[in-house]
Amino acid sequence: MNRLKLNRREALVGIGAAALASRTGFAFAQAKVEPITIVINQSPWLASFQTTVELYEQETGNQVNLDVNPFDGSLQKQRNSVRAAQGDYDILIMNSGWFAEMYFGGFVTPITDIDPSFKLDPDIFTLGDTVYFDPDKKTMTPQGKLMSMPIQPLIPLLFYRGDLYKEKGLKVPETFEELFANAKALHNPPQMYGIMQRGARGPNTVSFDFYPYLFGMGGAVFKDQAAGDYSVVLNDDKGKEALDYYLNLAKEAGHPKTASIDQAEIIQGLTTGHAAHASIVVAAWSQMDDPDKSVVAGKIDYAPTPHLPGLQPGPALGHWLGGISHNVSDDRKRAAVEFLRWFQTKAAQIANAKAGGIPVSAAAYNDPMADDPKYRWMKPLAAALPHAINPYAFPEASEVISVLELGLNRAIAGEISSAVALNSMADEIYKVMDKYKYRTAALPALKA
């Protein structure tokens, strides 16, 4: 048996090398942070987020686990985790429909409470200032604390068949009137539907589809959420005009079964070449140009959602925010901050876009990549984002969404008229807001 024998010089060299190695190792360990777990939903942009996370792991050596769930499942898992003594998830990927519930419930730790030196990159979109929250005033303004980082700035864009527009010499629609005319011009069912609308009842389905019409016509659900005025104005003249237009568009140029159509059917309609227009979340762009999934690769173009002359587009925020759970260890909170710090860099945002995601930083939209025809959705999105509206700045949003989903779906299915739908929705929303002691009021009922 050979035994390792060292002389004094060799021993000294060995000790020196070991000391150097241990110091280097120590320095590396300082840069590394605890593994974190992110709870996230299944979505068209999930693959891009996974790719971006893998890049973070490669660059930093830090470990990130993703817990992927359906939309509803993600919400339930987040609720269960944040209400427990010890949370399972470090970063909660929160939808526009429930982030307020997390803020108001005290389930998200402000990022700057974990790391006071953390600065939100000035290029990051604050998306209706929904990344901020003042727990005392219960408002979402930059005067509040930084609660979260935008993960996906999802708003709907108008997807349209650019090739058919060129063929027919149509102008890209800016107003609702132009959209109606163009949809009618291309409507040739069942080969081609002028437009496909998302009229099914779901967790945030038909209401999300209807908002750009409501907001683009100057309507709203509440009078002034930012000022705390939750008077219900859904059933005013603008609301009636918006719903009548939406129903008429479906009838004259839409799919005959709009009441049962969800996002998957719309994407399917576009990619199979059966839909000329659709107003859907921008995240679906990556499926349009994938030749394995789409027969219209390169033929879909994008524009901000239409509006009335003299008004601005009114896309509703259907965005996703990343917040740090209140009930995880300080080490894991710090690790989560490190991920968010990296995620807001221009390089990470460009990598995210190249992987099929939607950047949350203006830096990416100002990059030359935005001129690449492959990313032709970036400029319309950058134009529309400043006008995006956050429909839900209160924690009981899910109750209001439920009312809207049912009422709008019934109107689209032809069960009730637009006036009856708007009156009944307004009445129920008023009761919800009144029950929770918000400053609210109701308008006189519309005449049927």
Place this chain on the structure above:
Amino acid sequence: MSVTSASMTAEAPAGVRRPRDDDPVWRWVAFGPALLLMLAMGTLPLINLVFTSFHDVAWSGGTAQWTFRGLDHYGELSSDPLVSAGVVNTIVFALGAVVGQLVLGFVLALLVSRIDRGQVLFRAVFILPILIPGIVIGAIWKLMLNFDFGLINQAIGLLGIGPHDWLGDAGTALLSVIVVDIWHWTPFCFLLFLAGIESLPGDVFEASRIDGASPWQEFWLITVPLMIPTIAVTFAFRLVLAFKVFDEVYLLTGGGPGTATEVISFTLYQRFFTEDRVGYGAAISVAVIFFICLLLVAGLSMRRLGRAQ
């Protein structure tokens, strides 16, 4: 050779009374812990549910805030459009689906019981749907009933009939879900009925044939009456399960269009889980349990009445 262990021969020490099986005190002492555990497991969740139904639960600062609401939530039930639609649709669904399953299951069981060869194959084929997970059934039927390219619409297209939106039309949505449930659960009835038919006494049938009974008389006057207990048990099992329907509605229609396929389990899911209204959701749960208890009492009363008559 016999082996006797020390424990077998040990006498109880003097002054210590050996427990006897027929001693009521000992019986309660032995049975008590299990009984208490069962009562606790059965009643504590119910008590908790009832207690929660009198409250609103909100979250602030990471902790739950309970507010007493008395009977408010129960008062709200009658004016909740989803609850009323859910109750009506659940009853229609349960009766429609269960009757369909009983009839089809009985016919299939009769047919298979008369087959001499290949019975095993038929049994295996017929019970397949019951083995398929609900999520797969949702996917299968969502594709089958698709408006644009579903198999059903393609099939009726061959007959010159235009496509129909089976799940999106308020007139056919609930019926479509009922058909899916019949397809899913008929094998359950088939299995129970087949077991019942195969255990019927052969000599009764032999005697009837000797007496010149026709096949119809044999079926109607012998098979059906002898199968009544099996039919009743199968009906009860299926009715209870049908009242709990959720996955098919969730996967196929989401309760829509409008409230056409809203069932009470889905309403409960919406109110309790999606909207996070724990107190009101608990009130709906209590009402559902109460309703099922009423059904049970009504069923038992009818049975007693039938026996008395």
